[in-house]
Amino acid sequence: MSTQAVRQPLYVVPKRSLYVRTRDFLEQERVLGYLLIIPAVVLLAVLVAYPFLWGVYLSLQDKVVGRPGSYAGLQNFGALLGEGIFLQTLKNSLIYTVTAVGAKVVLGTWLALIIHRGIRRGRHFVRGAILLPFIVPTALSTLAWWWMFESLYSVINWTIIHLGLATEGPNWLGDPFYAKISVIIVNLWRGLPFFAITILAGLVSIPLELYDAAKVDGAGPINTFRHVTLPLLKPVLAIVILFSTIFTLADFNIVFLLTRGGPVNSTHVFATLANQIGLVAGKIGQGAAITLFLFPILVVVVVLQLYFIRKEEY
């Protein structure tokens, strides 16, 4: 038997196992990137994008629950714009959003300034207490407000009467004017913490040197606020206002529980009307059309938000 010279390689590259090869393939940035984002994309495609498109489709149908609908073009939108109740809802939504957001901005800034300038001891407590309305379920706290506005046993009216401010309190939920005030108060109550705490964070981030400089230049508190605080607060304010506008406009809970849109539709907003027409009365197509009126506003808000965020980033 002759010995055959076997040429041994100096260094053996081990054959990579299938496991390692698969792993290395999956670990590439562009592969892993897609893999990790798939769940989010599937979720949002199936349960956000698809329902949205389905909503657009529904709004173009004269569909009523239990009956197949047929294509109706823009009939739903046209019908809505010709109806008193919808025009009333448009008006209510506008009043509700503008007043509530306006009040939240002004009072939120005020509250943030108070906490920022004045509260040192007990700041943690104040901040926590102020935030409470924002975190508890709105439906449940609205129940408490309902009870406080109750026509006969209202504690607010009891107080008004016993302080001698009036002989009888307003009929909070039964009078169209006061019903509007009521839903706005509750919205303000719930949304104020978000404004105050966010604006407070904005205030904290303003460098103290700027205030010192203003003081040296002889600026009083009002001028300091106008020329130092406000300009530096603008980006935060813009984002908070945009954010709140869309969610106030789309609000459902407060109006639904407090007034159900009444009295005589004086407090209906998009969400409650859509619920009543689309789901309670079963005119799905028209209900979908009502919610779609929110869409243009949403687009505007999104575009502006992206603009402000970009500006912050660069």
Next chain:
Amino acid sequence: MKDSTYYKTQRFAGRFVAIYIPCVIFLVFALFPFYWMLITSMKADTEIYNLDTTPYFWGKAGPVLSHYVQLFAHSEFPLWMVNSLTVAAVTTAISLTIGVMAGYSLSRLRFFGAKAFGMGIFITYLVPPTLLFIPLSQVINRIGVTDSLWALFLSYPTFLAPFCTWLLMGYFKTIPKELEECAMIDGCTRVQALLRIVLPLAIPGIVCAGLFSFTLSWGEFLYALTFILDTEQKTLPVGVTSDLIRGDVYYWGGLMAAALLGSVPIALLYSFFLDYFVSGLTAGAIK
């Protein structure tokens, strides 16, 4: 000397008017509804509906627990509470998982379309449930999960996951990339580096996103109201507001007891994690 005390008093008076009085008014405004829930829930019915006595306190009978007993013994309240806890826990877990994955991917990995996906997720974060609830109710129906908690397991992540993703994206960006790279040089795979290096460092962000998801889920109303009609499957806010109100007679004592009990878990949760909450709240708005 005299002057300095004079100015001190004046300054204190100024602070009193400018700071303390408005602050107390704001606090009363924020907290009174909760106080009112507590007081009403512990009054006997005869006291609740008695206009002659001062309503702010308990009457002679003292605090009464009958409304709470009634709630637990003779209503579906305990069941709703369990449902709400289940829904909040499950949807938070789902959303956090999705959020960590997507947030890491979008903030750390370079691949084609990452920017567009990021923007898509930001947009869905701004979509209010009101825009979708009518068509979504039909989609849920077609999937066949109407009237079960599964309707909520599926629908809540649609607004929770974008939020978690957005918040965690910001958080991941603050963790230095070098840490991961070191781990990978030492032989970790990228996924191991994510699990062992990045995630432990991101715990504050994850806790924050989790708390927010839990809170939003616990308080959600519109989807729960629309997708679930079966009393036994209802969540707490819907159960309390629809099934505890019977006819024209409102049982305010019981309702306030339920409202308070539904608010307590969240208030407790956040009293422990206030700073996480605040940082998340402001990050969500400022970032």
